[in-house]
Structures are given as structure tokens and as C-alpha cells.
Amino acid sequence: MLHLNLNALERTGTLQLRAACPAADFVLAGRGPELSGPVSVTLTARSMAAGQVMVQGRMSTTLAQVCRRCLEPVAQPFALPIRFVFVPDDEWDCQDDGEVHTFPAHLAELDIAGPLREEFALAAPMYVECRPDCRGLCPACGSNRNTVRCDCSPPDVDARWEKLRALTNH
Ligand SMILES: [Zn+2]
Numbered sequence: 001m002l003h004l005n006l007n008a009l010e011r012t013g014t015l016q017l018r019a020a021c022p023a024a025d026f027v028l029a030g031r032g033p034e035l036s037g038p039v040s041v042t043l044t045a046r047s048m049a050a051g052q053v054m055v056q057g058r059m060s061t062t063l064a065q066v067c068r069r070c071l072e073p074v075a076q077p078f079a080l081p082i083r084f085v086f087v088p089d090d091e092w093d094c095q096d097d098g099e100v101h102t103f104p105a106h107l108a109e110l111d112i113a114g115p116l117r118e119e120f121a122l123a124a125p126m127y128v129e130c131r132p133d134c135r136g137l138c139p140a141c142g143s144n145r146n147t148v149r150c151d152c153s154p155p156d157v158d159a160r161w162e163k164l165r166a167l168t169n170h
């Protein structure tokens with residue numbers, strides 16, 4: 001989906017890449033957040049000295065998560081700045097390192113999708129809260145305490161605090 005034509009880039013010096021990638025390409029089985037829409041990718045590729053390629057821009061999408069406290073669905077916009085340097089492997093004898101990625105020298109097309117997926121997996125938040133003061137679920141009856149006022153007795157820990165308070169008041 002996200003391929004950079006290196007021959008064209010060498011001719012023009014700069015190339016724009018725009019794509020709406022299917023959410024399924026970024027959802028890692030069982031890990032990381034679900035997405036409620038495609039991932040918009042806007043990148044500028046620049047041809048650098050010694051066959052290196054600089055890719056900069058941003059990716060954005062909407063995360064579809066549930067609040068970690070009350071389990072209500074939360075849709076959250078998410079955007080990430082992107083900066084990669086791709087280096088031909090005959091110029092660089094190290095492993096991929098952070099923003100630096102190697103590719104086989106004399107390659108015709110560079111696949112940007114893999115590095116983008118990695119960036120997304122590292123940066124996307126694992127947890128979300130629907131609001132800073134979410135009151136969560138009642139541990140006794142499971143009601144959403146943001147919307148329901150239940151009559152459950154307070155948990156045991158409160159009773160212990162009461163005894164402690166009684167002792168210290170003497
Ligand atoms: Zn919540």
C-alpha cells in the first residue's frame with residue numbers, strides 16, 4: 001500500500017505520499033488499540049546523499065477503545081509525527097535503530113508500511129479514560145457510577161479505616 005518508487009525519487013529529489021490505509025493493517029492481533037477508521041498518512045520523501053532517503057510527515061486516525069474504569073466506548077483522535085531515515089545496507093553495517101531503517105541497496109521500491117506499523121504500535125496509548133474524573137464501576141453491583149447511584153454498602157476497606165479513626169481519636 002505504501003511504496004516509495006526509488007527511481008522516481010532519484011529523478012525528482014522529492015516525492016509526496018498520501019494514503020488512507022485500512023485500519024486492519026495497523027491492528028495487531030490482541031495487542032494495542034482498535035481503530036474506528038482508516039489511518040491517514042501524509043509523507044514527504046527526500047533523496048539524500050549516498051542513496052539515503054528521508055521520510056517525514058504524520059499519520060492520524062481515530063482509536064476505538066473502552067474506558068479502563070467504566071468500560072464505556074471512547075473514540076479518541078490520535079496523530080503521530082513521522083521521521084524516518086532509510087539507508088542502503090551497503091552504506092550502513094548496523095541493525096535498524098530507532099528512526100534509521102536499512103534497505104537492500106539498488107532496491108526499486110521502498111515499503112514504508114512496516115516502519116509505520118512499528119511506530120504506531122510503540123506510540124498508541126494502551127489505556128484510555130472517558131474523562132479525568134470517571135467514577136468507574138461499583139465493585140459490588142457493577143453499575144456505572146457515572147450514571148447510576150446504587151445503594152451498595154461501601155467496601156470493607158472503609159470499615160477498617162473507621163476502626164483506625166476510632167482508635168486514633170482516643
Ligand atoms: Zn469511564
Ligand SMILES: [Zn+2]
Pocket residue numbers: 138139140141142143150151152
Ligand atoms: Zn453498587
